[in-house]
Amino acid sequence: MKIITVEEHYESAKITQAINQSVGKAAAPNLSPDMLHYMRTSLPTPEIMQDFTDQRLTFMAHYGIDQQVLSYGNSSPQNLAPALAIPLCRQANDELAQVVAANPTRFGALAALPVGDPAAAAAELKRAITELHFNGVLLKGNYQGKFFDNAFFFPIFKMASDLDVPIYFHPSFIPNDITQHYFASAGWSDVVTGIFSSAGYGWHMDVGIQVMRMIISGIFDKLPNLKLISGYWGELVPQFLERLDDELDAYAGLKHSFSDYYRQNVYVTPSGILSQPQLNFILAEMGPEHLIYSIDYPYKQPANTRTFLDNTALTSAQLEAFSHGNAERVFHLK
Incomplete structure (x- = not known):
């Protein structure tokens, strides 16, 4: 069985050093000392993030993964001020292109974009696809409190639609006031608050809302070819498709039902949450052609x-689509 995985991350020592030199390590979100300590001790080391041979290829060989589609990790230059983001995103994409060129059958690539300047971001996306032969783009969180449905960012999505490449929406840290309102309590530690508000739940809620806002904004009526990828089994949204139809369709002014756009324009991945009940539910809601x-x-x-793939109840055709076929089609992988 051929296996392609499409939300696999890397970082560059040169980019991280440039970011730290330009804006300092304090550019991270407002995190408590305990949460910063948790992140330093629990997240992958820089050596693992920057490795493209030993540990990564060993992992891939051990689990029979034929190809990873690589995208930038937590220290992405995406949300820096444009004067910094434009050259650093270009440098990051150039470095990743060299990695893919060295292992063209093992890796694909998603671009990092300087979203604070949408015209420059659209131009960099075009360069990444047409010159570097990337397979799409990953957008992380939001930019200065603006969700990506904001008309300010439209040139990025127009370019992705024109080039027929997908945009992977990836979670990131949420604003501190929202963390304090929903996730903090005197009854548990700052580390629990930090995890609860980020990887535990909060940033999945946040990026799920990002996808819903894209649909409600009407962008898919303007760009019907636009494709979004949503990880973690759709970031909680598929469970509410019928409810969203019932409550929004009469008022949103869209040509189709909310769920029609979601099932047509959104593709869902598990992001390592390998749960058979969730797979079965998403298969029923989305159909086999929208699972990657x-x-x-x-x-x-x-x-x-x-073994998650080996032990599914999918038909052979559904398993082929899920394990590699849909990725090859949507990301134009060779």
Whole structure:
């Protein structure tokens, strides 16, 4: 069985050093000392994030992964001020292109874009696809409190639609006031608050809302070819498709039902949450043509990376689509 995973991360020592020199390590979100300590001790080391041979290829070989689609990790230059983001995103994409060129059958690539300047971001996306032969783009969180449905960002999505490449929406830290309102309590530690508000739940809620806002904004009526990828089994949204139809369709002024856009324009991946009940539910809601496999390496390295696929109740055609066929089609992988 051929396996392609599409939400697999890397970082560049040169880019991280440039970011730290330009804006300082304090550019991270407002996190408590305990949460910063948790992140330093629990997240993958820089060596693992920057590795493209030893540990990464060993992991891939162990679980039978034929190809990873690589995208930038937590220290992405995406949200820096444009004067910094434009050259650093270009440099990051050039470095990743060299990695893919060295292992063209093992890796694909998603571009990092300087979203604070949408015209420059659209131009960099075009360069990444047409010159560097990338397979799409990953957008992380939001930019200065603006969700990506804001008309300010439209040139990015127009370019992705024109080039027929997908945009992967990835979670990131949420504003501190929202963290304090929903996730903090005197009854638990700052580390629990930090995890609860980020990887535990909060940033999945946030990026799920991002996808819903894209639909409600009407962008898919303007760009019907636009494709979004949503990880972590759709970031909580598929469970509410019928409810969203019932409550929004009469008022949103869209040509189709909310769920029609979601099932047509959104593709869902597990991001390493390898749960059979969730797979069965998403299959029923989305259909087999909109499921794509992903692991979230190296943040996640599930022991059932391969056996999850071996033990599904999918038909052979559904399994082929999930494990590699849909990725090849949507990301134009060779």
